[in-house]
Amino acid sequence: MEKQTVIVIGAGQMGSGIAQVFAQAGWHVYLNDLQTELIERGLAAIRKNLAHQVEKQKLSSEERDAVLSRLTPSTSLEDAAGAEMVVEAATENMKVKKEIFKQLSGIAPKDVVLATNTSSLPITELAAVTDRPENVIGMHFMNPVPVMKLVEIVRGLVTSDQVYEKVYDTAAALGKTAVEVNDFPGFVSNRVLMPMINEAVYTLYEGVATKEAIDEVMKLGMNHPMGPLTLADFIGLDTCLYIMETLHEGFGDDKYRPCPLLRKYVNAGWLGRKTGRGFYTYE
Ligand SMILES: CC(=O)CC(=O)SCCNC(=O)CCNC(=O)[C@H](O)C(C)(C)COP(=O)(O)OP(=O)(O)OC[C@H]1O[C@@H](n2cnc3c(N)ncnc32)[C@H](O)[C@@H]1OP(=O)(O)O
């Protein structure tokens, strides 16, 4: 198979997971972030995951080394000039993403797929800042990327069939199952998931039960692998808040209003697992 190159923009929990699965599928990967330390943190997470696979004999140490050799740190978007695909996984903020996509227009070759891993933001609006909106598409991986099977593919208003097919085939080659959805706030995944999480936060805020009780009810009663407050910490409370704000603004419906407790925690810098504190505390 011809070796292909992808640039993954944002080396946070999603970007590092996306880089890992591409590299494990044989792609060359530029892992891009603003600072070298952030890329190093992402690479450290990948090394840890690969070490676990070696320990479990799911991967040989030679394969691990080959995967690691396909990962190149990048702090310049100019590296998009040498890629066949871009997957943007920077912070869930329209201003940040528009700036990235605007810059990509001047750098990436014309036929490059410009995919975003956004959780909720409109693909069509993002596409409109580029000189090639037909190449822009949502390629929404789930967290943790190496484990979760789904990729939600989101077509913008003018995404071409060719770009859709390329992303669909790529998801399959990464061992994922793609599901096609249209471009509306939160798509399907977060339109359904995030109001449940937000309601769990309201349940805590209104004193209906303790955080442990709320999580236990949903785990044991509904067979969810994680309770909603544990899951919110896992996703990142900033990301949860941004998604609720996108739903609230996008639909103009108060049923999506973010719980004030969620906003308070984010303002306090309690972003969940990634900062060591959210609804729970972490080592
Ligand atoms: C916000 C959005 O836009 C969209 C989203 O992503 S929403 C979030 C979607 N994700 C979820 O809902 C996740 C819900 N939680 C789960 O499915 C499970 O708790 C879980 C898969 C995370 C962990 O599973 P578990 O059975 O409780 O724990 P554990 O036995 O430790 O892990 C199972 C496997 O996953 C792996 N794993 C767990 N966490 C991992 C991580 N962060 N990265 C890589 N691998 C991981 C483990 O190494 C283990 O692999 P092996 O079987 O090879 O040992």
Ligand SMILES: NC(=O)C1=CN([C@@H]2O[C@H](COP(=O)(O)OP(=O)(O)OC[C@H]3O[C@@H](n4cnc5c(N)ncnc54)[C@H](OP(=O)(O)O)[C@@H]3O)[C@@H](O)[C@H]2O)C=CC1
């Ligand atoms: N968390 C989740 O469960 C899921 C998240 N997503 C989506 O994936 C994206 C990333 O989320 P996640 O990985 O959790 O977030 P993280 O906060 O873990 O990582 C985001 C990374 O992007 C970096 N970044 C910010 N601006 C830029 C830029 N201009 N260029 C390059 N890198 C930049 C951040 O750096 P710094 O810290 O310095 O700002 C940070 O390292 C978001 O759009 C989110 O909605 C999708 C599915 C699931």
